[in-house]
Amino acid sequence: MSHRRRHRLKIKSLYVWHRYVGLTAALFVILLALSGVTLNHTEQFELDNHYVQNRWLLDWYGIKAPASAVSVTTAHGRTTLLGAKLYFKAKPLEGEFQTLHGAVALNEWVVVAIDQDLLLLTAQGEYVERLSSGDGVPADIQNLGRDTQGHLVITTGTGRYSTDAQLLSWQPWSGSTDSIDWGTPQPFTGAGITQLQVDYLGRILPWERVILDLHSGRLFGASGPWLMDAAAGLMLFLAGSGMFIWWRRQR
Numbered sequence: 001m002s003h004r005r006r007h008r009l010k011i012k013s014l015y016v017w018h019r020y021v022g023l024t025a026a027l028f029v030i031l032l033a034l035s036g037v038t039l040n041h042t043e044q045f046e047l048d049n050h051y052v053q054n055r056w057l058l059d060w061y062g063i064k065a066p067a068s069a070v071s072v073t074t075a076h077g078r079t080t081l082l083g084a085k086l087y088f089k090a091k092p093l094e095g096e097f098q099t100l101h102g103a104v105a106l107n108e109w110v111v112v113a114i115d116q117d118l119l120l121l122t123a124q125g126e127y128v129e130r131l132s133s134g135d136g137v138p139a140d141i142q143n144l145g146r147d148t149q150g151h152l153v154i155t156t157g158t159g160r161y162s163t164d165a166q167l168l169s170w171q172p173w174s175g176s177t178d179s180i181d182w183g184t185p186q187p188f189t190g191a192g193i194t195q196l197q198v199d200y201l202g203r204i205l206p207w208e209r210v211i212l213d214l215h216s217g218r219l220f221g222a223s224g225p226w227l228m229d230a231a232a233g234l235m236l237f238l239a240g241s242g243m244f245i246w247w248r249r250q251r
Contacts, residue, residue, distance in 0.1 A: 102144030
């Protein structure tokens, strides 16, 4: 076979490789282009405020709802801590929390002892105020209740304290514990927790995270970024072979 014929076969082979690599690379180009354009308009699409509801995709990320919860029922409704989410009447409250110490109805309010703070809510579950040690609340809250006079009483590591109606002034409390209606959390089970678990799952994974992972390849696991690197290599080959073919035609 002559040198000229071998050269033509190589050029023809390059044409074939260019065609098939182009078809493969086109899939990645479409994927990267669509995800990139979407990410450029995150604020307009509110991707950081919309969450994945699809159970298959949540399972793919390994996201599960906590199997157990604790709750306190007061005259105004039930307060529940599921994982790091706090609910009042099945309505989620802003923020993440660790420990529910108790909850009581205090006149038209609901007072919730959560972590080391007191949350003040309306009877409809609207957030009013969060009181902490900076507001005079004794540290190391362990339990929360209400005495027969309707005063708020908390148990701490250093004793019990009560406060005035405005929750501004705290003083040691030494009455009988039998006179206190404790708002102690109890395990929460049954159909009610299933509804909260569905809501919990629907507030964890924002679509922005999914599209970012799709764009980078991390959605496909540990090998995903390498797959995108390989796609970048295909695009470089496509660009280089295309330029070479164009150059050959100009000769």
